[in-house]
Amino acid sequence: MSDEREILKMELRWATIAGAAVAVIAGVIVLSSFAMAIHPPSHVETIDPATLGQSGEFAEANLGARVNPDGSVTVRMIAAQYAFVPRCIPVPQGRPVTFRITSPDVIHGFIVAGTNANTMVLPGYVSEVRTVFQEAGDRLMPCDEFCGLGHGAMWSLVRVLPQSEWKSDENGRASCEIPH
Amino acid sequence: MPIDDRNPSAGDGGDGISQAELERVLRIVPKGAFALAGLAVGALILAWLGVYFFVFLPRGPVG
Numbered sequence: 625m626s627d628e629r630e631i632l633k634m635e636l637r638w639a640t641i642a643g644a645a646v647a648v649i650a651g652v653i654v655l656s657s658f659a660m661a662i663h664p665p666s667h668v669e670t671i672d673p674a675t676l677g678q679s680g681e682f683a684e685a686n687l688g689a690r691v692n693p694d695g696s697v698t699v700r701m702i703a704a705q706y707a708f709v710p711r712c713i714p715v716p717q718g719r720p721v722t723f724r725i726t727s728p729d730v731i732h733g734f735i736v737a738g739t740n741a742n743t744m745v746l747p748g749y750v751s752e753v754r755t756v757f758q759e760a761g762d763r764l765m766p767c768d769e770f771c772g773l774g775h776g777a778m779w780s781l782v783r784v785l786p787q788s789e790w791k792s793d794e795n796g797r798a799s800c801e802i803p804h
Numbered sequence: 805m806p807i808d809d810r811n812p813s814a815g816d817g818g819d820g821i822s823q824a825e826l827e828r829v830l831r832i833v834p835k836g837a838f839a840l841a842g843l844a845v846g847a848l849i850l851a852w853l854g855v856y857f858f859v860f861l862p863r864g865p866v867g
Contacts, residue, residue: 627830634834645849654855657821740866745858754867 645684649680665743667752673728674761676702682726691796696720701731703745703767712781714800717760717789723753733769736782757784 657663667795676682680700688710689699696719702709703725715721725734731746734753741755757763767778783800792798 661867662865663867710841755864758864
């Protein structure tokens with residue numbers, strides 16, 4: 625009987641340790657999420673996928689990076705079978721960047737390699753991701769949601785430019801070239 | 805499994821192990837299991853914290 629009591633005591637002790645481990649992990653996530661305003665992209669906004677490129681926010685002339693009055697940058701993109709438009713996106717280092725991206729055909733994936741920027745792109749919805757790029761350099765942005773036979777060739781490039789190299793035109797537009 | 809205290813020869817199944825020796829071993833065995841489980845869980849939590857602070861957070865905020 626005393627053995628059983630001993631085992632019960634040990635199990636309770638172990639349950640406390642396991643509970644404490646879960647509490648530590650949950651505490652770290654909650655505290656850092658509040659402190660750094662981290663949360664999964666949860667933007668919900670609908671759009672007509674049939675008329676995307678013709679007019680409105682995602683008209684061809686409006687795609688790409690644009691500087692906002694507050695100095696942050698908004699990037700508008702279309703993910704379509706089998707390419708992102710535009711193919712190269714310049715963004716400034718250390719400044720808030722908002723990606724707004726949508727699809728006219730099927731579900732695509734948006735991920736900027738080496739960063740936490742990652743979301744799904746659904747036809748009929750505008751996906752929005754906010755981030756700050758800490759390091760300058762080129763980052764690959766492949767489609768990470770299988771979207772058809774050309775999926776493997778669907779990628780774009782995010783070019784993070786240091787403040788000294790960042791420039792935009794009089795309309796706040798910025799562009800870059802894809803390296804050959 | 806509870807040991808039958810009423811029968812002192814319960815642990816002696818012809819293998820030369822006495823009841824007292826069996827009880828002594830059964831008292832030690834759970835300690836090793838807890839030590840092993842503690843090390844495994846401790847390593848797991850340290851690995852999680854390492855990935856979170858040294859990989860996830862440096863990759864920049866997201867929202």
